[in-house]
Amino acid sequence: MFNIETHIKAGSVQEAISLLMENPNARLIAGGTDVLIKLREGKPAFRHLVDIHGLAELNGIEKLPDNTLVIGSGTTFTQAIESDIIQTHIPILTDAAGSVGGPQIRNVATIGGNICNGVTSADSASPLFSLNALLSLQGPDGTRHLPIADFYKGPGRVDLGPGEILTAIRIRPEDYEQAFGYYYKYAMRNAMDIATIGCAVCLKTSGGTLTDYRLAFGVAGPVPIRCREAEKAVKGHPLTPALLEKIAATVVRDVNPRTSWRASKEFRLNIITELSKRATKKALTRAGEELS
Numbered sequence: 001m002f003n004i005e006t007h008i009k010a011g012s013v014q015e016a017i018s019l020l021m022e023n024p025n026a027r028l029i030a031g032g033t034d035v036l037i038k039l040r041e042g043k044p045a046f047r048h049l050v051d052i053h054g055l056a057e058l059n060g061i062e063k064l065p066d067n068t069l070v071i072g073s074g075t076t077f078t079q080a081i082e083s084d085i086i087q088t089h090i091p092i093l094t095d096a097a098g099s100v101g102g103p104q105i106r107n108v109a110t111i112g113g114n115i116c117n118g119v120t121s122a123d124s125a126s127p128l129f130s131l132n133a134l135l136s137l138q139g140p141d142g143t144r145h146l147p148i149a150d151f152y153k154g155p156g157r158v159d160l161g162p163g164e165i166l167t168a169i170r171i172r173p174e175d176y177e178q179a180f181g182y183y184y185k186y187a188m189r190n191a192m193d194i195a196t197i198g199c200a201v202c203l204k205t206s207g208g209t210l211t212d213y214r215l216a217f218g219v220a221g222p223v224p225i226r227c228r229e230a231e232k233a234v235k236g237h238p239l240t241p242a243l244l245e246k247i248a249a250t251v252v253r254d255v256n257p258r259t260s261w262r263a264s265k266e267f268r269l270n271i272i273t274e275l276s277k278r279a280t281k282k283a284l285t286r287a288g289e290e291l292s
């Protein structure tokens with residue numbers, strides 16, 4: 001059923017890099033929930049596999065002494081949901097992880113695979129955009145750290161060089177401390193459905209104003225995006241109901257959704273303006289703020 005020609009289990013990240021360099025046609029498999037679908041569809045790209053599933057080096061969620069949060073790329077969505085560190089510091093990722101597929105998928109699907117498949121609907125992507133996440137990419141020449149916003153090159157295309165592996169996702173303290181977030185997924189069904197639109201908000205408030213505002217969307221363009229116009233328009237805005245209207249009015253300048261069998265462009269635009277308001281309101285509630 002699966003036309004796999006070679007399948008090699010790597011014993012370490014370094015070995016996986018060497019295996020990828022030795023066989024330029026080989027592709028990584030982690031949880032396999034995307035790769036196995038592609039193989040089933042007969043896609044030739046995944047016939048040679050380097051397996052990193054369960055590698056200890058890629059597992060684990062930790063808080064470093066400088067308060068940076070580090071999430072191993074091999075972390076499954078179930079592990080993310082159950083993590084005290086994520087629940088306490090970045091519950092926006094708990095929202096997102098809980099919205100992925102069903103329990104069986106969440107038990108094997110990894111956050112690294114979700115980012116590296118380059119898909120705009122990936123539920124972890126827009127929350128990580130809103131957290132200014134940095135990706136640690138290890139390859140034959142060492143490790144580099146890239147902002148997630150620079151990782152996406154186009155639909156299904158990401159900035160991974162030959163032999164490179166996403167090893168971890170890092171969230172810096174200035175991007176999550178005193179910040180409150182919320183992820184809103186709109187899908188046609190409540191479970192086992194990919195997002196028609198995914199909306200992530202991360203914000204900070206002080207003295208009755210919005211001091212930091214980061215808004216990101218999935219499926220509002222060919223790749224996940226940040227909404228810089230809307231963000232600029234409301235930074236420093238007082239916490240009044242007019243804030244939500246301003247966000248809804250400006251966000252349409254940032255996005256470029258398309259019509260597909262799932263939803264029309266017009267419907268998506270409608271959802272985008274509505275979700276930007278709802279997610280902002282939910283994040284404000286988490287911040288202990290009310291609009292008045």
Ligand SMILES: Cc1cc2nc3c(=O)[nH]c(=O)nc-3n(C[C@H](O)[C@H](O)[C@H](O)COP(=O)(O)OP(=O)(O)OC[C@H]3O[C@@H](n4cnc5c(N)ncnc54)[C@H](O)[C@@H]3O)c2cc1C
Binds near residue numbers: 029037100108121124
């Ligand atoms: C029934 C079903 C429901 C689903 N529902 C959702 C949903 O609601 N939301 C959602 O976002 N997704 C959903 N998905 C898609 C999928 O489960 C996720 O994208 C998942 O996170 C992929 O992770 P994985 O470990 O299975 O990746 P894999 O399939 O192993 O790999 C995916 C891609 O990433 C590459 N890759 C994997 N790990 C790395 C790494 N560390 N470094 C570099 N490249 C890497 C692989 O080479 C491959 O190209 C669903 C899939 C199925 C089958």
